Amino acid sequence: MNSSARTLLARTGQYALALLLAVYSAFPIYYMIICSFREPAVFYTSRALLPTSFTLEYYRTLIRRTDFLLQFWNSIIVASATVIVTLVVSITMAYAISRFKIRGKKAIIGTMLYAYMFPPLLLAIPLTSIFAVLNLVDTLPSLVVAHFTMTLPLAVWFLWGFLKAMPFELEEAAMVDGCSRLGAFVRVILPLSLPGLATVAIFSFLLSWTDYTFGLVLLSSDGSKTLPVGLASLLAGIDMRWGEVMAGATLIVIPLFLMFAFCSRYFVAGMAAGAVKG
């Protein structure tokens, strides 16, 4: 009896702690989302922790009065381009260094790891001066390049580990069967690398979608800003209104929640392998 009472107590404690952790982790975002739907009349006075009223007014104002939709589109373009470029360059490079005897392999991997820990301003300052000379400041391609400098080292490092673990006989067998090296790469290696590529795609998207620093440095006009930069300038504006800011913040995280709900497996795999920087 005594021991079963103790077990019960321990079980209850486990659930209580798990619940506490969940509330701690989710509350700030939950509260932000319910506030974004709260009626203007009670917006600044209500202390309720549950949704009490519902309005889409802030969302409407945000979309009509600001460049939010354009900035949403900019973010999608930049994040998609970053993902594609990262995938193409990282998988080919990781394939070459993981499966062949190459001189300077250690130097390449070492450089990637080192670039992984560069202070952001170490790249932001020279990139701005380079893009200024090329007349590319305040354009989306400049931001794609900046994001790529963050995603490539992580992607190569992650895929290097991923491809190393794959048996070598696979593409040899395909080549004995008459495939060229490129054919073996496309038909054998790429399909088998899909889980690794999914992880790389997810964290590249995440880094690009959430980046504030490079966007702040490289983008200046409202029409070319990405969401985080646009929202931050809304927050700093003189006519700043919390309701619209909350609505905008909610809309930024929705794609992330969707992605996370469907792909959390790849995400956790990438995080545990050090592929996600933050």
Next chain:
Amino acid sequence: MKPDATVRIFLLFGIAVTAVLIILPAIQAIVLSFQSVNSFVVAGEWAGLANYRRILGMPEFWRDLWTGTCYAVCTVALQVVLGIGSALILHAPIRGQALFRAIAILPYILPTVVVAISFQWMLDGNVGIVTHWLKALGISNFVWSDSSFAAFATVVGVSVWMWTPFVTICVLASLQTIPDELYAAARVDGAGPFQSFRHVTLPGIRDVLVVVVLLRGIWMFNKFDVIWLMTQGGPLGGTEHLPVLSYHMAFRLYDIGGGAAVATLSLILLTVALVVFFRRFPIET
């Protein structure tokens, strides 16, 4: 295997892209740090070590180095403690475990802007819900951005909330590699929960912790966005660290050489820390 033509093309392409987009800009930053430049479009003049001499003579530099070190140490220590705690909670066999784990990771995937907005809203001195709760507890007139210490503590708290899940996930993954037999053996030997944590769990996650502390330490030392968004380094420089100083010099004062010199000094400090760290904890291959 020996590389053939296709593989060589893959490799050369990757190296060329890395060299042009990552290595060249880093070298350019170092070159800029030796120049006197006050515009992003006009070429600067060679200034030798003038920028470095100036920066090392600035009290702000030393203050920001200290603040940044404190920020990195405090945030990493708290993240490790809370991360291990969270991992133990999520490791216990409970119903709905997958959901609890997903919720616990959530803060990590959020954009920093969203986190900064959400906390600023909750902590707002007039209408924030936390301010309201504090009033109910009898603490009124608390404005987090008023004093250096409160602002620093707030930025640390927000950073810990946001980046702890990285530690949680890594520790959780390594907890799953500790065989149950070890715990059973410890129990047979009469170990209580605390002793089995001390003698079974901690040694089991040690290697992961070493890497996690290194990565988190470097990233927290480099973190720019959360501090810039919450305080811009204020009040009166109370939360200013090297990334903010570097940004401020290069993009606000257009002292581009100075900003680049601060970034280069940060890199040198990180490199030294990295070398010392790997001497102390060599990676086994």
